[in-house]
Amino acid sequence: MKSYRKELWFQVPSRRGFINITPQVETCLKESTVKEGFVLVNAMHITASVFINDDESGLHSDYEKWLEKLAPHEPISQYRHNNTGEDNADAHMKRQIMGREVVVAITNGKLDFGPWEQIFYGEFDGMRKKRVLVKIIGE
Numbered sequence: 001m002k003s004y005r006k007e008l009w010f011q012v013p014s015r016r017g018f019i020n021i022t023p024q025v026e027t028c029l030k031e032s033t034v035k036e037g038f039v040l041v042n043a044m045h046i047t048a049s050v051f052i053n054d055d056e057s058g059l060h061s062d063y064e065k066w067l068e069k070l071a072p073h074e075p076i077s078q079y080r081h082n083n084t085g086e087d088n089a090d091a092h093m094k095r096q097i098m099g100r101e102v103v104v105a106i107t108n109g110k111l112d113f114g115p116w117e118q119i120f121y122g123e124f125d126g127m128r129k130k131r132v133l134v135k136i137i138g139e
């Protein structure tokens with residue numbers, strides 16, 4: 001069995017943002033030379049997500065509005081977590097609902113996606129360097 005591990009680094013220039021990281025994951029898959037197996041992609045921070053959905057800008061702005069309704073950033077005093085001196089309680093909640101990781105099957109050396117599926121990094125407390133782990137196992 002082959003095993004491959006890589007950390008991808010991102011620095012989103014605003015507090016929140018979505019990045020399509022499918023090309024980076026495909027590069028990892030090529031480097032791994034795995035033809036049949038699984039890839040795990042997870043955010044290594046508790047205020048960021050990795051999720052799969054459509055690369056459609058209207059949908060992404062809908063996510064932004066929906067998440068801001070569920071867990072508004074302000075007023076920051078509404079969250080007990082922010083009593084620690086942080087201001088990112090909303091980011092922890094947004095991460096929780098958008099998820100930590102995805103697993104994708106690898107078939108014949110390719111990511112075995114359903115229609116329109118793409119992998120995204122979701123940032124909810126940006127403007128600093130953060131990591132995504134890519135782990136591939138198979139043969």
Ligand code: ZN
Pocket residue numbers: 081086088089092
């Ligand atoms: Zn925090």
